[in-house]
Amino acid sequence: MKVAKFGGSSLADGPQLKRVFEIVSADPQRQIIVVSAPGKRQEDDTKVTDLLIEYARAVITDRDYRDIVQQIKNRYHEIGKYFELTEIDLTDIDQQIDHLAQKHYRSFDYLFAAFCAHGEYLNAQLIAKAFTHQGLPARFVDPKTLGFLVDDHPRNATLLEDSYQTMAEFELAVGERLIVPGFFGYTTNGDMATFSRGGSDITGAIMARAFQADLYENFTDVSAIYAANPKLVDHPQAIAQMTYDEMRELSYAGFAVFHDEAIIPAIQGQIPINIKNTNRPDDPGTMILPRQAIQNTRPVTGIANSNRFAAIYLHRYLLNKDFTRQILEILSQYGLSYEHMPSGIDDLTIILDKSLTNQEQIDHVLAAIQEQIQPDELKWIPNYGIIMIVGEGMRNRVGAMTDIVTPLKEAGISLQMVNQGASEISIMLGIQPELAAEAVQAIYHNLFQ
Amino acid sequence: MKVAKFGGSSLADGPQLKRVFEIVSADPQRQIIVVSAPGKRQEDDTKVTDLLIEYARAVITDRDYRDIVQQIKNRYHEIGKYFELTEIDLTDIDQQIDHLAQKHYRSFDYLFAAFCAHGEYLNAQLIAKAFTHQGLPARFVDPKTLGFLVDDHPRNATLLEDSYQTMAEFELAVGERLIVPGFFGYTTNGDMATFSRGGSDITGAIMARAFQADLYENFTDVSAIYAANPKLVDHPQAIAQMTYDEMRELSYAGFAVFHDEAIIPAIQGQIPINIKNTNRPDDPGTMILPRQAIQNTRPVTGIANSNRFAAIYLHRYLLNKDFTRQILEILSQYGLSYEHMPSGIDDLTIILDKSLTNQEQIDHVLAAIQEQIQPDELKWIPNYGIIMIVGEGMRNRVGAMTDIVTPLKEAGISLQMVNQGASEISIMLGIQPELAAEAVQAIYHNLFQ
Numbered sequence: 001m002k003v004a005k006f007g008g009s010s011l012a013d014g015p016q017l018k019r020v021f022e023i024v025s026a027d028p029q030r031q032i033i034v035v036s037a038p039g040k041r042q043e044d045d046t047k048v049t050d051l052l053i054e055y056a057r058a059v060i061t062d063r064d065y066r067d068i069v070q071q072i073k074n075r076y077h078e079i080g081k082y083f084e085l086t087e088i089d090l091t092d093i094d095q096q097i098d099h100l101a102q103k104h105y106r107s108f109d110y111l112f113a114a115f116c117a118h119g120e121y122l123n124a125q126l127i128a129k130a131f132t133h134q135g136l137p138a139r140f141v142d143p144k145t146l147g148f149l150v151d152d153h154p155r156n157a158t159l160l161e162d163s164y165q166t167m168a169e170f171e172l173a174v175g176e177r178l179i180v181p182g183f184f185g186y187t188t189n190g191d192m193a194t195f196s197r198g199g200s201d202i203t204g205a206i207m208a209r210a211f212q213a214d215l216y217e218n219f220t221d222v223s224a225i226y227a228a229n230p231k232l233v234d235h236p237q238a239i240a241q242m243t244y245d246e247m248r249e250l251s252y253a254g255f256a257v258f259h260d261e262a263i264i265p266a267i268q269g270q271i272p273i274n275i276k277n278t279n280r281p282d283d284p285g286t287m288i289l290p291r292q293a294i295q296n297t298r299p300v301t302g303i304a305n306s307n308r309f310a311a312i313y314l315h316r317y318l319l320n321k322d323f324t325r326q327i328l329e330i331l332s333q334y335g336l337s338y339e340h341m342p343s344g345i346d347d348l349t350i351i352l353d354k355s356l357t358n359q360e361q362i363d364h365v366l367a368a369i370q371e372q373i374q375p376d377e378l379k380w381i382p383n384y385g386i387i388m389i390v391g392e393g394m395r396n397r398v399g400a401m402t403d404i405v406t407p408l409k410e411a412g413i414s415l416q417m418v419n420q421g422a423s424e425i426s427i428m429l430g431i432q433p434e435l436a437a438e439a440v441q442a443i444y445h446n447l448f449q
Numbered sequence: 450m451k452v453a454k455f456g457g458s459s460l461a462d463g464p465q466l467k468r469v470f471e472i473v474s475a476d477p478q479r480q481i482i483v484v485s486a487p488g489k490r491q492e493d494d495t496k497v498t499d500l501l502i503e504y505a506r507a508v509i510t511d512r513d514y515r516d517i518v519q520q521i522k523n524r525y526h527e528i529g530k531y532f533e534l535t536e537i538d539l540t541d542i543d544q545q546i547d548h549l550a551q552k553h554y555r556s557f558d559y560l561f562a563a564f565c566a567h568g569e570y571l572n573a574q575l576i577a578k579a580f581t582h583q584g585l586p587a588r589f590v591d592p593k594t595l596g597f598l599v600d601d602h603p604r605n606a607t608l609l610e611d612s613y614q615t616m617a618e619f620e621l622a623v624g625e626r627l628i629v630p631g632f633f634g635y636t637t638n639g640d641m642a643t644f645s646r647g648g649s650d651i652t653g654a655i656m657a658r659a660f661q662a663d664l665y666e667n668f669t670d671v672s673a674i675y676a677a678n679p680k681l682v683d684h685p686q687a688i689a690q691m692t693y694d695e696m697r698e699l700s701y702a703g704f705a706v707f708h709d710e711a712i713i714p715a716i717q718g719q720i721p722i723n724i725k726n727t728n729r730p731d732d733p734g735t736m737i738l739p740r741q742a743i744q745n746t747r748p749v750t751g752i753a754n755s756n757r758f759a760a761i762y763l764h765r766y767l768l769n770k771d772f773t774r775q776i777l778e779i780l781s782q783y784g785l786s787y788e789h790m791p792s793g794i795d796d797l798t799i800i801l802d803k804s805l806t807n808q809e810q811i812d813h814v815l816a817a818i819q820e821q822i823q824p825d826e827l828k829w830i831p832n833y834g835i836i837m838i839v840g841e842g843m844r845n846r847v848g849a850m851t852d853i854v855t856p857l858k859e860a861g862i863s864l865q866m867v868n869q870g871a872s873e874i875s876i877m878l879g880i881q882p883e884l885a886a887e888a889v890q891a892i893y894h895n896l897f898q
Binding site: 245248249252260261264267317318322324325328329331332337338340341342343344345346347349397398399400401402405406408409412413414415416417418419420421423424426427428430 | 694697698701709710713716766767771773774777778780781786787789790791792793794795796798846847848849850851854855857858861862863864865866867868869870872873875876877879
């Protein structure tokens, strides 16, 4: 049995969904189909999830939302009509969209979570109807029915571990196709709560683990994961195989094709992952496997870079004496989670994910650090460029660092930060963001050409 | 006015103290003389401080301590006699040594602190008598008289900041010589409490700041600080000048000639430090200065290495989500302070100073981490070799890392950890301890030859 997950661009309109239909039909083993919300049909289009956010904002600010509701309905109708569903078939979806504005929510965060989750929720219902109508019987399954329970973080939820046991009891008939909406689960109170954005990958991985799938196919719009960002490097090599840990490090540092948290359930269930292209389903794609299943080892598998990081730098003499713990308490107090914290004897850099912070938190944290720690220097670095070089082949390899830093020296690029050794399979570099593209190119050309 | 501090080897016996006498006599500006306890007279000798620790242990375990007391007295008598002091002159010192065993102490830690502190305390009294007897009027000053107050950590004390104000009010007559014992101060309860070992350097720096000295001369048994450990590298270059921050990083990572915490008061008071050789007082030594006072900049000033570190390594998926703070709370709970904490996305290495830990603490901490964090992997690394390459010239310099890691690649040495960037003037490497000497040699030869 296989779990197949399809991303938003694979479900953006009727013709795209037709390709998905053909992929699912072609292999009776594809029994659990996890779907995202409809994505962009072209470059300047708006994703349904973003329309739903706009809808939610209009509701809470008491603005007229008729136009935006109509846009959302149109997206589902357009797909439905392509599959020859009738207006009556779609009434139920229209009603649920209207009903969103009437319901009571525990908090604004739960309101936003429910609105966003409906992108997937309604799409899964629609797809089950469309596939069935096309002669491929498919059953929509609400995560609630599966017992897919999450904790009480409405917009950054984590699966409750017990859910695996509940889901394992769900009976899947031979040949049956289930259409499961990705991205969200239910709290024990019965509220919808979503994973972080892009979280349908996580749902797919959870399904694959829960049902002990033989393979988790993750359909996207690229034919493979490449060794470097194709926007920065001309025709980078495709990665045929990599390990779970390699994928996780690369996702974390900017390879957006697969959500970094989605690796964990796959590791726990030892489920192989295949990243494939909906538009070229015969391409082999990239296999993500346990370490022992990988044959050849290159020194480096991929080079990721990300501009989603910011940093707080501080200098204080005798910083070691308990100050770091105090600083982490300040961060925790203001709900700010940090990514890394390289330290010198009197210096500390706290690297943050910009998408998980807001300016108010930062202001509070800086003020509290200033007051409690009284550093000699305290600096906010709004953009902190990070490059991550990842490869199982770097474990205890002599000279890995030399091969990475030498091309940077030749390109005249100075390093702001180097962090190697906590992870045995990656080296993290801090680079001025405006030099990151050039740095990736220099490193790629030295290692891969 | 100058503060001159003399270490234990400069005060080990009469002939050595005679050299100190000549150095002090030669310059009327040397008004505040900070002294250590008598050190080793030859390789297999025992320092007076170690004899005092043995004495303390005998007292608390109720063993016969008459022999050890005699050995301690003999050390002071030997020096006293060389300066032609009489038995009567030394009676007072003998009585204080005897009296140590009779006094009441707040705790075992305070008992050890008081015994240890007497090495310096008695030596300062003896030296004041000896110098005066030789015709150089010198006054012993108890830190208590100065208002030299420290916090309540009996064996790892920190000066109370208010002490500077009190000490500044102490009047120093023109031409007067004060002999001040290093290494300890008094708590507000009146108990003796010591700095960490080697802490006489700290007393000297505090005196220099409190009395706004023009220079802090630190007399040792080497003619300069060298760019690498002379035991590892043949005739390494002497460092003529370096900045406070360079010295601090080098001391921290193994340059034992000057205590790393002693830099702070010098920085705060902007007091130049001169490391000099008691046996070759005309050699210029090494000057430690504010950054703006340094003329030439090399890329690298020194390469230190240390085997005083150990580490805890742990691997856990999704480590970021608040676990690090929990781990630091566990460390804090068991009184374990850590040095650095390089992290990968799922990995954390906690680097510890072995001299500040004991096996029981480690066992407790490991057990608590296992229970609370449930890592996928938890490893204790009893020896974690660290090499620190330090130089103000590395600030934003392109290629610094390449020049360091290339010779290691050529020598076939793999890196366990690299930490650059928190401090702009140093790069920290983790190396298998048995390869550290070879690594220092390789880096030194690439950078200095």
